[in-house]
Each structure stands twice: as C-alpha cells, then as structure tokens.
Amino acid sequence: MPTSLIIVDDFLSPRDALQLREVGLKLTYPEQKGAFPGRNSLERIEIDGLEHGVSNLVGERVRPISPLQSHAKFRMTLAADIGRAKVHIDQAYWSGILYLSRPEDCVGGTEFFRHRPTHTDRAPLDDNEMRAMGFASMEQMHREIIERDSTDESKWELTMQAPMRFNRLVLLRPWLWHTAGPAFGDRLENGRLVYLMFFAAA
Numbered sequence: 001m002p003t004s005l006i007i008v009d010d011f012l013s014p015r016d017a018l019q020l021r022e023v024g025l026k027l028t029y030p031e032q033k034g035a036f037p038g039r040n041s042l043e044r045i046e047i048d049g050l051e052h053g054v055s056n057l058v059g060e061r062v063r064p065i066s067p068l069q070s071h072a073k074f075r076m077t078l079a080a081d082i083g084r085a086k087v088h089i090d091q092a093y094w095s096g097i098l099y100l101s102r103p104e105d106c107v108g109g110t111e112f113f114r115h116r117p118t119h120t121d122r123a124p125l126d127d128n129e130m131r132a133m134g135f136a137s138m139e140q141m142h143r144e145i146i147e148r149d150s151t152d153e154s155k156w157e158l159t160m161q162a163p164m165r166f167n168r169l170v171l172l173r174p175w176l177w178h179t180a181g182p183a184f185g186d187r188l189e190n191g192r193l194v195y196l197m198f199f200a201a202a
Contacts, residue, residue, distance in 0.1 A: 004122075004173045005112075006057055007162055011098060011169035012047075020047070020195065021100045024074040025188050035085040037183055038077030038192070040070055045195075047072070054199060058094055058171060061202035065092050070196045074100075077183035077192040085150040087113055089123050090174030096197030097170045097180075105190045108181035109164040113156040115145060115177055121159060123175040164192075174198075 012020065027041040050072075055061045064071045097110055114121045124130040124141060135141040149155040161181065162170045172178065185191030 002173075003058065004176060005162070006169075006171040008057060008169040008171070009165065010167050012167055014167070017100070017167040020045070020098075021193065024076075024100055024193055024195065027074055029074075029076050029188075035083055035088070036180065037081035037083035038075050038180075039081075040196075041074040041076075044068065044072045045074070047195075050197070051199075054094070054096065054171065054197065055202070062094055062199035063202045065198045065200045069198060071198045073196055075192075075194050075196055076188060077180065078186060079184050079191075080186070081183055085146075086179050087115075087150050087156055087177050088146055088179065089177065090198060092174045092198040093201045094197075094199040095172050095174040096199070097172075098195040098197070099164045099166060099168045099170075100193040100195055101164060101166060101185075102190070103166045105185060106164040106166065107184045107192075108161065110162040110170050110172070111158055111179050111181045112160050112162075112172075113177040113179070114159050115149065116155050116157055117149075118145070121177060122173070123177070125175060171197075 023045055024041065027043045029039045030042055032039045051063060112121065118133050120133065124133055130138060130141055133141065183192045
C-alpha cells in the first residue's frame with residue numbers, strides 16, 4: 001500500500017518555526033532564470049533531526065538526495081516572478097515543502113493534476129507503465145509531457161490542493177504531476193516562503 005501524500009500541521013514547535021522563518025528572511029536570494037518562478041536561497045540551512053523525523057513520518061528510512069541540489073534551501077516567490085514551466089515532477093524519492101509564509105499572507109498551496117491526454121496523475125514508475133502510456137523511453141515521456149505540456153492549461157485537470165498554512169509540511173511522491181501554486185507578495189516579508197526537502201531511499 002504505497003503512500004503518495006502526507007500533510008503534517010505544526011511540524012516544528014511554534015518557536016522553532018518562527019526562528020526558521022526569520023533565518024530564511026535574512027538569507028541571500030540571487031537572481032535566477034530557472035524553469036520555475038522565484039529564487040532559492042544561496043545558503044543551505046540544516047534542521048536538526050530532519051532526516052529522522054521525516055523517516056518516521058513516511059514509515060521508511062530516507063536520506064537527503066545526492067547531490068543535494070535544492071535540499072535544505074529556502075525558496076522565495078513573489079507575485080511578479082515568472083518562470084518557463086509549471087506542472088512538473090522531481091528527481092527524488094520523497095519531496096517535502098514546509099510552508100513558512102505568515103498566516104495572513106498565505107494563498108493557494110501545492111497543486112496536483114491529472115494529465116488529460118494520458119489520463120494519469122503521475123509519471124510512469126517503470127518500463128511497463130511507460131509503454132502503457134504510449135512512450136518508448138522515459139526521455140520521450142518527459143519531452144512530450146513535461147517539456148511540451150507543462151504550461152498548457154488545457155492539458156491539465158486540477159485534482160486537489162494541499163492548502164498553504166504556516167508551519168505545515170507537505171510530503172509528496174515526486175512523480176506526481178504537481179506545481180507550487182500561486183505566488184504572492186511584493187517583498188520578502190509578505191511573499192511565498194517555503195523550505196525545500198528532497199530525499200532518496202536510505
């Protein structure tokens with residue numbers, strides 16, 4: 001019985017969550033022209049006991065992905081930020097998003113979709129599923145779904161949303177078709193601030 005999505009409210013103690021937010025607001029967010037709107041912190045901030053805590057939540061041992069990429073970095077996205085892509089998958093075993101925006105600023109949340117042409121809510125996990133979807137390779141699947149359809153709203157049906165709430169952790173299987181949802185705010189203090197996690201099986 002595989003688990004696809006876990007939502008944990010009040011993941012950190014109230015004091016620790018506020019301190020983590022304050023740390024995030026003081027970091028460096030260099031300009032970047034990536035696939036997705038917003039920018040990641042230059043610095044990486046480790047949360048004590050995170051690997052152990054997430055392992056307990058998902059019911060199996062996990063470890064940070066290697067290379068770390070965006071793991072343990074903050075992501076700040078403002079309403080005016082624009083990216084080249086929208087719906088996507090992550091290269092990991094579990095992905096985590098800890099919401100750190102103030103309660104009065106929170107809008108939307110993490111969104112999940114069904115891909116209309118293939119009638120799927122996730123990427124194929126093996127060659128049999130890939131062929132059943134009509135693709136000869138994972139590269140072809142990625143090219144024809146993620147690269148071609150990512151921003152084409154006619155190709156996607158919104159199936160659910162994990163609403164944004166301060167100190168809420170969303171753990172999701174990264175092969176689900178998903179996106180960050182709407183951005184908001186015009187400065188660090190009132191923007192969309194999250195802490196990112198990406199795990200591999202231990």
